[in-house]
Amino acid sequence: ExxxxxxxxxxxxxxxxxxxxxxxxxxxxxxxxxxxxxxxxxxxxxxxxxxxxxxxxxxxxxxxxxxxxxxxxxxxxxxxxxxxxxxxxxxxxxxxxxxxxxxxxxxxxxxxxxxxxxxxxxxxxxxxxxxxxxxxxxxxxxxxxxxxxxxxxxxxxxxxxxxxxxxxxxxxxxxxxxxxxxxxxxxxxxxxxxxxxxxxxxxxxxxxxxxxxxxxxxxxxxxxxxxxxxxxxxxxxxxxxxxxEAGVLPERCGRLLRRRRVWKDQEAWFLINPLDREVEERVEVEGFRRVEDLLEGKSLPIKGKAVPIALQAFGICCLVLRR
Missing domain, CATH: 3.40.50.880 (Class I glutamine amidotransferase (GATase) domain)
Structure with a gap:
């Protein structure tokens, strides 16, 4: 859905x-x-x-x-x-x-x-x-x-x-x-x-x-x-x-770009590494109780209201988050 x-x-x-x-x-x-x-x-x-x-x-x-x-x-x-x-x-x-x-x-x-x-x-x-x-x-x-x-x-x-x-x-x-x-x-x-x-x-x-x-x-x-x-x-x-200056804020998680899709209490976050080198970030997921890596097919542990993400150069992942 x-x-x-x-x-x-x-x-x-x-x-x-x-x-x-x-x-x-x-x-x-x-x-x-x-x-x-x-x-x-x-x-x-x-x-x-x-x-x-x-x-x-x-x-x-x-x-x-x-x-x-x-x-x-x-x-x-x-x-x-x-x-x-x-x-x-x-x-x-x-x-x-x-x-x-x-x-x-x-x-x-x-x-x-x-x-x-x-x-x-x-x-x-x-x-x-x-x-x-x-x-x-x-x-x-x-x-x-x-x-x-x-x-x-x-x-x-x-x-x-x-x-x-x-x-x-x-x-x-x-x-x-x-x-x-x-x-x-x-x-x-x-x-x-x-x-x-x-x-x-x-x-x-x-x-x-x-x-x-x-x-x-x-x-x-x-x-x-x-x-x-x-x-x-x-x-x-x-x-x-x-x-x-017009109040437009980039949608990013550190150095990663984020594109979202929202439905009721769920969100899909497509995280994109636009750089030509590997990037590691702690992605804040406060307010969500469960995070899954859709492409890897596994749940990610939430530690300190964040999950660790590592992406290869120009890589992409998709997180599915549930409140």
Whole structure:
């Protein structure tokens, strides 16, 4: 019954997806004879989503993917944080729904170019959806391509485009000492009520703003690439800081990640070792009277309200706990 009827606790973080954005990115990705001269928007969208998911998953922060239709129906209400990856095409209705989510107490983290085009792919002269300018307390100022930190995976030919050298965005204000490695785009902003949190040689490249009971963060690049491609430690730390400031807590048992399934007085804990070496932990099981290792088929002795667990590199086990 535990595995048949049990439920996984709802995640605290949502990554917002949109079919309109997907089709815009797909149509903007040239696969013809001039492909090398045009950015592959779909590839960038998929890659930055991968980076955000990896960054959070490896920390033990579980994520749900919430489609635009669900957002318009109020589907973000139960999430502490919503992430908006590469939102270059975004309709007015979605922008307004995101503003309402933040006003009600949510935290929105957006990458560069939010609503640069509408849902039909028509460019906005302002470079940003009106509702999002209000939410973030900032206006679009400039947009530049930037070079990569090693090799050439996605940079367009320099003879066709002006491309900035590899750029790192420096933390400002309460984020001084932090950094975010820029990928593909660097967008700068004119601050209109928000607070600068990232800077580069061209100006303010990141803004935060309190809106209603919540907060919006606008990052002037594709942040997910820094983890998906480079596994850049400082970028990862900055991204996690924004999420944790909203009260999101990782689900871990020491160095082990924990994924739960709950049914009445029983729980199943999938413990995952994300490291490339063996890990030993004492896992707290206070409140439970019996613990079984499902894969080994044996009961584990509870000593001092904890059970000892040893997992090989990248190993997994499943504990079944009963109250």
């Amino acid at each position: 535990l595995f048949r009827y049990g439920k996984v606790p709802r995640a605290q973080v949502a990554i917002v997806t949109s079919e309109d954005l997907y089709h815009f990115a797909e149509a903007s990705s040239d696969t013809g004879p001039y492909a090398e001269a045009r950015p592959d928007a779909l590839r960038h969208l998929q890659h930055t989503i991968k980076g955000w998911h990896r960054c959070l998953w490896e920390e033990g922060v579980w994520v749900d993917f919430v489609e635009e239709k669900e957002v318009l129906e109020g589907g973000l209400k139960s999430y502490r944080v919503a992430i908006l990856p590469f939102p270059v095409a975004l309709g007015d209705e979605l922008a307004e729904a995101l503003r309402e989510y933040v006003a009600a107490g949510g935290t929105l983290i957006s990458e560069a170019c939010p609503g640069r085009a509408d849902r039909y792919g028509m460019a906005r002269l302002s470079g940003m959806a009106d509702a999002l300018m209000d939410l973030f307390g900032a206006e679009h100022e400039s947009l530049s391509l930037c070079g990569e930190w090693g090799g050439q995976m996605w940079s367009p030919p320099r003879e066709r485009y002006e491309v900035l050298p590899p750029t790192e965005l420096a933390g400002d204000g309460p984020y001084s000492g932090h950094a975010l490695r820029a990928s593909f785009y660097v967008e700068t902003y004119r601050v209109r009520g928000g607070r600068p949190i990232l800077r580069c040689d061209r100006g303010v490249a990141g803004v935060s703003n309190d809106h209603g009971r919540g907060r919006g963060f606008l990052l002037g690049t594709l942040a997910g690439h820094a983890v998906a491609t480079y596994d850049h430690a400082q970028s990862r730390a900055f991204m996690l800081k924004l999420v944790k």
